[in-house]
Amino acid sequence: MDLEQFTCGRRSKWLTESGPDGEIVLSSRVRLARNLRDLPFPFLANDSQTEEVLRQVGDVCRKHPESFAAFSFMPLKEIPAPLRQVLVEERLISPLLIREARNSALLLHTADDISIMVNEEDHLRLQCLLPGLQLEKALQEAGKYDDLLEQELDFAFHEEWGYLTACPTNVGTGLRASVMVHLPGLVLTGQLGRVLSAVTQVGLTVRGLHGEGSEMGGNLVQISNQVTLGQSEEEIVRNLHVVTRQILEQEMQARRLLLNEGEDFIADRVNRALGLLRHARLLSAGEAFQHLSDVKLGVDLGLLDSVPPQVQKELMVIQSPACLQLAAGKELTELECNRERSRIIRQHLQ
Amino acid sequence: MDLEQFTCGRRSKWLTESGPDGEIVLSSRVRLARNLRDLPFPFLANDSQTEEVLRQVGDVCRKHPESFAAFSFMPLKEIPAPLRQVLVEERLISPLLIREARNSALLLHTADDISIMVNEEDHLRLQCLLPGLQLEKALQEAGKYDDLLEQELDFAFHEEWGYLTACPTNVGTGLRASVMVHLPGLVLTGQLGRVLSAVTQVGLTVRGLHGEGSEMGGNLVQISNQVTLGQSEEEIVRNLHVVTRQILEQEMQARRLLLNEGEDFIADRVNRALGLLRHARLLSAGEAFQHLSDVKLGVDLGLLDSVPPQVQKELMVIQSPACLQLAAGKELTELECNRERSRIIRQHLQ
Numbered sequence: 001m002d003l004e005q006f007t008c009g010r011r012s013k014w015l016t017e018s019g020p021d022g023e024i025v026l027s028s029r030v031r032l033a034r035n036l037r038d039l040p041f042p043f044l045a046n047d048s049q050t051e052e053v054l055r056q057v058g059d060v061c062r063k064h065p066e067s068f069a070a071f072s073f074m075p076l077k078e079i080p081a082p083l084r085q086v087l088v089e090e091r092l093i094s095p096l097l098i099r100e101a102r103n104s105a106l107l108l109h110t111a112d113d114i115s116i117m118v119n120e121e122d123h124l125r126l127q128c129l130l131p132g133l134q135l136e137k138a139l140q141e142a143g144k145y146d147d148l149l150e151q152e153l154d155f156a157f158h159e160e161w162g163y164l165t166a167c168p169t170n171v172g173t174g175l176r177a178s179v180m181v182h183l184p185g186l187v188l189t190g191q192l193g194r195v196l197s198a199v200t201q202v203g204l205t206v207r208g209l210h211g212e213g214s215e216m217g218g219n220l221v222q223i224s225n226q227v228t229l230g231q232s233e234e235e236i237v238r239n240l241h242v243v244t245r246q247i248l249e250q251e252m253q254a255r256r257l258l259l260n261e262g263e264d265f266i267a268d269r270v271n272r273a274l275g276l277l278r279h280a281r282l283l284s285a286g287e288a289f290q291h292l293s294d295v296k297l298g299v300d301l302g303l304l305d306s307v308p309p310q311v312q313k314e315l316m317v318i319q320s321p322a323c324l325q326l327a328a329g330k331e332l333t334e335l336e337c338n339r340e341r342s343r344i345i346r347q348h349l350q
Numbered sequence: 351m352d353l354e355q356f357t358c359g360r361r362s363k364w365l366t367e368s369g370p371d372g373e374i375v376l377s378s379r380v381r382l383a384r385n386l387r388d389l390p391f392p393f394l395a396n397d398s399q400t401e402e403v404l405r406q407v408g409d410v411c412r413k414h415p416e417s418f419a420a421f422s423f424m425p426l427k428e429i430p431a432p433l434r435q436v437l438v439e440e441r442l443i444s445p446l447l448i449r450e451a452r453n454s455a456l457l458l459h460t461a462d463d464i465s466i467m468v469n470e471e472d473h474l475r476l477q478c479l480l481p482g483l484q485l486e487k488a489l490q491e492a493g494k495y496d497d498l499l500e501q502e503l504d505f506a507f508h509e510e511w512g513y514l515t516a517c518p519t520n521v522g523t524g525l526r527a528s529v530m531v532h533l534p535g536l537v538l539t540g541q542l543g544r545v546l547s548a549v550t551q552v553g554l555t556v557r558g559l560h561g562e563g564s565e566m567g568g569n570l571v572q573i574s575n576q577v578t579l580g581q582s583e584e585e586i587v588r589n590l591h592v593v594t595r596q597i598l599e600q601e602m603q604a605r606r607l608l609l610n611e612g613e614d615f616i617a618d619r620v621n622r623a624l625g626l627l628r629h630a631r632l633l634s635a636g637e638a639f640q641h642l643s644d645v646k647l648g649v650d651l652g653l654l655d656s657v658p659p660q661v662q663k664e665l666m667v668i669q670s671p672a673c674l675q676l677a678a679g680k681e682l683t684e685l686e687c688n689r690e691r692s693r694i695i696r697q698h699l700q
Contacts, residue, residue, distance in 0.1 A: 264631060264632055264685065264689060265632065267631045268630055268631035268632040268692075271629040271630060271631050272626055272629055272630050272631075274629055275625035275626050275627075275628055275629025275630065276622055276625050276626065276629075277625075278625055278629070279621040279622055279624055279625025279626075279628070280618055280621060280622050280625065281614060281617045281618035281621050281622075282614055282615065282618040335614065339614060342618075
């Protein structure tokens with residue numbers, strides 16, 4: 001159990017490190033949905049059935065201590081509410097896992113961003129998150145643990161349909177691959193709508209930072225595959241990789257346009273954002289998010305040289321109400337959150 | 351002729367120094383209008399008549415070299431246009447003197463803010479400008495030179511009406527006394543309208559920074575006497591002094607209210623203003639003016655300790671287009687002005 005480690009500043013690698021094309025692609029994520037053959041899906045299962053899922057997963061861990069040595073096994077109900085929320089903010093668990101905490105558990109790698117959620121929508125959800133555009137590597141990493149689990153557990157698998165899942169949209173590979181991209185250039189040149197509409201036409205889905213239904217704040221967009229059936233895992237990941245590269249090209253082109261046709265204005269914009277973040281005493285999450293996006297753009301364009309390049313990515317998460325309350329060790333009013341958020345951001349950007 | 355001195359950074363004392371109640375009262379001004387008895391007012395005079403005015407004033411200066419040693423005598427047409435504009439911005443001459451430059455001249459004290467305009471609306475306009483609330487001292491200073499001129503020149507004076515002037519509103523004492531006050535507290539608490547309406551009801555006039563018809567930017571207000579007739583010079587000045595003290599009290603009360611009921615918000619506001627001024631790359635005059643007003647409020651309230659207290663007053667003037675163009679030595683586009691303005695402000699506020 002690594003609660004201590006979390007509250008004392010463990011930060012996900014995707015937040016603190018960069019990867020290939022990391023200026024624009026903040027992270028790559030691969031998630032596999034798996035279910036045990038002889039037990040009902042969690043939303044239909046009774047307590048003893050979900051306990052049975054937990055027991056079987058625990059057995060695998062105990063049987064392969066070398067493979068799972070780096071993982072912490074945490075029953076969800078033992079994780080304090082603010083910390084759960086932080087895990088969501090860092091995208092290591094889903095909001096659903098919190099809402100359905102009954103007999104749910106989390107297997108979390110203590111160093112890498114690999115997590116296995118037990119009794120979420122499916123019995124098992126394996127996720128690997130990496131900084132930058134590294135979908136294939138994320139698939140390999142997740143696949144490694146998937147293979148290990150599959151050796152020991154009897155997964156619900158249909159010859160024709162593939163892996164069976166609680167929601168039909170995941171049937172087949174059970175794979176959801178996604179990238180989180182930062183597209184301020186396309187936003188500022190008014191091209192984002194056109195680009196995203198092209199993306200959805202090739203069978204991909206566009207979402208905000210925290211998945212389905214979440215807002216598209218800070219010029220951040222998540223793009224993921226919609227289809228899990230009729231394509232191999234490698235094809236799905238390859239397709240998303242190719243589209244992401246194309247979006248990346250268009251974003252780069254938009255940024256060149258901004259520099260060529262209005263450097264004064266863009267330099268003014270990113271410097272103002274930095275000035276506000278360095279000086280404001282009250283910042284709402286939404287405002288901070290937008291300014292952090294501008295600051296990141298400024299760093300990427302070489303217009304701001306006094307800011308560490310990864311700081312904005314980390315700040316996007318640590319300024320969330322959950323992180324602020326966890327750090328403060330108590331509930332905070334909105335005013336207190338805004339005050340604390342601005343203090344932390346000032347501290348990091350001085 | 352002190353052109354050199356001006357372009358190389360002479361700054362008016364009212365801008366660089368503070369005086370009594372100087373946090374709120376930026377300056378006190380006394381101006382006396384005088385005309386020569388046997389010559390028509392400038393707007394009715396022909397060239398030889400305005401030349402005659404110039405000649406007579408010149409004679410007085412030559413006759414009293416010790417009194418006028420510290421003055422520079424500058425025919426208006428010899429002062430380059432950008433410098434004239436800067437003299438207006440520093441409130442040492444009136445916009446009218448520029449518009450009617452024919453045979454006009456300026457006698458300007460090289461150290462103190464005492465100026466004598468020749469052939470403006472009246473033959474002579476003597477002005478003394480001091481930092482802070484020092485109306486009586488300004489009247490004494492102006493009076494000293496008025497007495498000297500009156501010894502030598504035959505002023506148009508009517509037993510019943512007093513000094514005669516080109517515009518009937520100046521007849522009598524020929525005195526206009528004014529204060530420039532910074533009232534962000536009354537603006538932010540929504541009380542300015544009420545206070546100014548009370549001020550006009552006691553026979554005073556309210557104007558923006560550059561006199562009649564100018565905008566009320568940066569929470570700065572000029573208050574001056576409307577009546578010049580039927581009151582002694584001392585009464586006029588005393589009355590304005592008393593009203594100014596009352597406004598000052600109300601402004602202080604408004605500031606206490608801001609601190610007591612919303613210190614977070616006011617601290618946020620003034621820090622944001624400082625952040626923007628320290629970081630922006632393009633600043634319009636209007637925006638800069640507003641932020642400078644907020645920064646000054648922050649300094650006055652003790653919320654910003656890293657800013658020299660007089661810097662904002664000076665910046666209010668040196669960021670004007672005329673000053674920027676004079677410093678650059680060439681005409682500037684609006685974009686260039688905004689860029690240069692932000693550069694100078696950044697430099698001063700680091």
